[in-house]
Amino acid sequence: MSHVLNTYRAGADERGHFGLFGGRYVAETLMPLILELEEAYEAAKADPAFHAELRGLLTNYVGRPSPLYFASRMTEACGGAKIYFKREDLNHTGAHKINNCMGQILLARRMGKTRIIAETGAGQHGVATATVCALFGMKCVIYMGETDIARQAPNVFRMKLLGAEVKPVVSGSRTLKDAMNEALRDWVTNVRDTFYIIGTVAGPHPYPSLVRDFQTVIGEEAREQIQKAEGRLPDSLVACVGGGSNAMGLFHPFLDDKEVRIIGVEAAGHGLETGQHAASLTGGRPGVLHGNRTYLLQDADGQITEAHSISAGLDYPGIGPEHSWLKDVGRVEYVSITDTEAVEAFQQTTRLEGIIPALESSHAVAQAMKMARTLPKDHVMVVCMSGRGDKDVNTIAQAMGQDMGASL
């Protein structure tokens, strides 16, 4: 890799590598499918009809563009930088996940697949997948760890209402990574009729590039909106990172704007020093899992260790390979926020702005507030409000030590 890059947006090379990261580390049974998917995606990208249909659905069904909202009370409370929220929480189904699902279901239909599988952690991707399957009349199976099913009950019921079969995963830590293992086992068994809608910018090539492409609508809109509101590009971007799809979607259109500082926020769980966290970039090292090489939480023997975060959507021991690359080349800064800080930010956002943020997004807000306090008033910051927090109210009540029925 050269020392000075002309662009950070060139994407993966033809073999799906972002520098050291990415690639196609999958069982032979899946290789022909992944190659077929890559071919189908390249064809779709070059087809104006595909883009037109996707654009129509994003506008009329998802409700795009999502607003860029100036959070004046939060800005005032922090007393520093101007904080804007990119409101992905206002999308249909309540998170950014639907942007990607809509793109992938159109691909699945083009490829003649009739059965959709997906993994989910917080349930947002599961709900988005179940939604597009209902819309297109396709059979839908969602793999979800038993631990996550317990802490995200409302989303589980929503998926069922939408006609999806939710399969509880009882192997391993019973969270997102195990759900992904099970989805891969299903795919390897049902290769001919099944399309796997991966929910984040991870997995074997071409998924990291494909999911990023479907999510860059976030950053493209934000770029236009902030220029309209402020007459210039923002000074900084902040987004939470589990697998990293909302972050990649916001960041990517700005990667070559050197004056824009870009910050990804990982989940520090109980604190990095406790070992109970989900910060793979800060606390992990490169390894191979789920089809790609990326930073992973692992022990000395290369066994994957369990991640911890109060947010089910960030509770994953890996991260998208393009983030690993952006960290190593130094274009994006990655920091982390603890469970406690995220819960605090959740409450602040609710009280100050009347917006109940997802616990995932609360990590980004916590970081934004921390930074805003120290920055000048003409600093413009865009924070990705990746999802809404209705699904998290049980967890929050527990964290606050309160019964949901009791008065606040």
Place this chain on the structure above:
Amino acid sequence: MTAASTTATAATATGAARDRLAERFAKLKAENRGGLVIYTMAGDPDARTALEIMKGLPAAGADVIELGMPFSDPMADGPAIQAAALRALKAGMTLQGTLDTLAAFREGDDETPVVLMGYYNPIYAYGPQRFAEAARAAGCDGLIIVDLPPEEAPELNEHLDRVGIHLIFLTTPTTNEKRLPAVLKEAGGFLYYVSITGITGAASAVEDEVAQAVAGIRAHTDLPIAVGFGIRTPEQAAAFARIGDAAVVGSAVVAQITDSLSAEGAAGPDTVARPLALVRDLAAGVRTARQ
């Protein structure tokens, strides 16, 4: 096969970089019979018991041993082998421990080829070059890395080539004619034909379809072909060993170990005897499969 036999003779003559796999497949051909490849997980349910089982395999009739390297996230394995991997890890098995198990086995058996089978991350963490050297020193003949397709294999294979370990590849019902040359380019030792699309231990395949697929592969390579996934009974083993050059049995053997354990997952009185009894039955089946 011709190529394999020639290599075997040459290697034996020089004494350097001995190729136990080529020797074994040449011997099977000379005896005009199909071979039996048996999979067992290192460290399951504990290091000592697993070594005892492994030591008993050649006498029970295993022609080639696949020694599983436990991994926390075995994406291509069914419930039986997943559980075995977790038991092994819980009992403290590591990649180094797996190599130590192999080295201990080699003290009493310098003939039976041993192929290590698992996933890439533990090897990547160990360091591909360091691993290749340590594995060869322990007596490893081949390697099957489930999540390392030919496209990603050169980064490991360059080190394996240097020490004379074969990187063995799986081909599946989805490996089409267009893709097969890419697989064969990196492949050594033998080809492992996965007779079904699915995970280990799933339902078994239809014989006619497998025979057709194996014939298709033979048109492209002289490498011996082992057929596996879903084989449970001596009859199935015989049928598939007749179609290929060997039949691979894994989950059914592991299931015998699982069934012999205490409620806490510790070795029971039959933990060594039960899998070996199954292997004896399978071997008897395979030996009826004259080609």
